[in-house]
Amino acid sequence: MHEIRNFVLVISLIAGVVWSIVAWFVLGQGTFLRDPQRIASVVVVVVCAAWLVYALRIQDKLPDHLKEVLGGIYYEADGLSFMPIVRANGDQAELSLYYQNRFENLAEAIVHLRPPEDSFVFRPGLRDIHIAFTAGGGEFGVIHQPIAVPRHLQGQVIDVQLAAASYYPHSHGARWRRAAGMPCGTLLVDWGGAAFKTGVHEGSGEIELISPVTLHLSMPEGVRSEANERDMWTQQQISAGPRSRTPSSASC
Numbered sequence: 491m492h493e494i495r496n497f498v499l500v501i502s503l504i505a506g507v508v509w510s511i512v513a514w515f516v517l518g519q520g521t522f523l524r525d526p527q528r529i530a531s532v533v534v535v536v537v538c539a540a541w542l543v544y545a546l547r548i549q550d551k552l553p554d555h556l557k558e559v560l561g562g563i564y565y566e567a568d569g570l571s572f573m574p575i576v577r578a579n580g581d582q583a584e585l586s587l588y589y590q591n592r593f594e595n596l597a598e599a600i601v602h603l604r605p606p607e608d609s610f611v612f613r614p615g616l617r618d619i620h621i622a623f624t625a626g627g628g629e630f631g632v633i634h635q636p637i638a639v640p641r642h643l644q645g646q647v648i649d650v651q652l653a654a655a656s657y658y659p660h661s662h663g664a665r666w667r668r669a670a671g672m673p674c675g676t677l678l679v680d681w682g683g684a685a686f687k688t689g690v691h692e693g694s695g696e697i698e699l700i701s702p703v704t705l706h707l708s709m710p711e712g713v714r715s716e717a718n719e720r721d722m723w724t725q726q727q728i729s730a731g732p733r734s735r736t737p738s739s740a741s742c
Contacts, residue, residue, distance in 0.1 A: 499542050506534035551666040555630040555729055556590040564588075565703070566671030567654040569662050570599045570625060573671075574652070576610070576637070578710035582721075583610065587621055587633040592670070594627040594663035594731065597656050598686050602677055602699060604651040610637045610709065611717045612690065618697070621723075623688050628666045628731025635690045636721035644711045653699040657681040666731070675702030690723040 510531035564573035653675035
């Protein structure tokens with residue numbers, strides 16, 4: 491946040507206005523450097539006013555951490571930006587979902603992945619991955635889910651269907667980041683039904699994905715090929731929003 495800079499700009503703008511009034515309406519003919527003072531005071535007012543408009547109305551209030559970590563390509567679900575990737579953590583492959591809340595209020599989100607039938611798994615015998623989580627205002631974080639990659643798919647690129655939805659129980663609030671991700675498919679969610687349960691759950695293949703996008707995921711090599719039910723998901727808050735306290739992590 492840039493509170494100190496904005497405070498200095500406000501003070502400078504007030505000083506510039508006062509200086510301009512004195513230079514134009516108080517200083518008399520023949521006053522030393524009267525005309526240069528008139529010009530300089532107007533320049534100060536214009537520059538400070540333009541800078542304030544940019545700072546308060548245009549400039550992002552928070553940095554785009556998602557772009558810094560993954561580049562400018564990521565997806566969006568009505569204010570919640572995200573991008574799933576697969577990486578190797580030692581001999582364990584992980585599905586990592588990076589996310590970023592562009593608004594000031596808490597968001598509830600669901601990201602649904604539907605890989606091919608012969609693909610990576612996160613539980614023995616299960617296919618679709620249904621990731622439900624909350625993201626505080628302005629929060630940037632990541633969810634890690636260990637997965638198993640069959641030997642014949644390691645080093646390959648697979649196509650995964652992706653859809654997502656988000657819900658802001660208390661409205662979006664102020665926008666802290668302008669850059670939105672690419673649109674992706676969505677799914678019907680009864681947000682007002684049962685209590686929102688976070689976690690990485692089995693996703694039924696019968697869930698209708700509305701206009702899903704196809705995500706190309708590269709599978710790492712030299713990782714485990716069998717799923718373990720004890721491999722649990724973890725959520726890490728990498729950067730908190732201004733209203734949050736300290737970065738935290740959760741697991742189940």
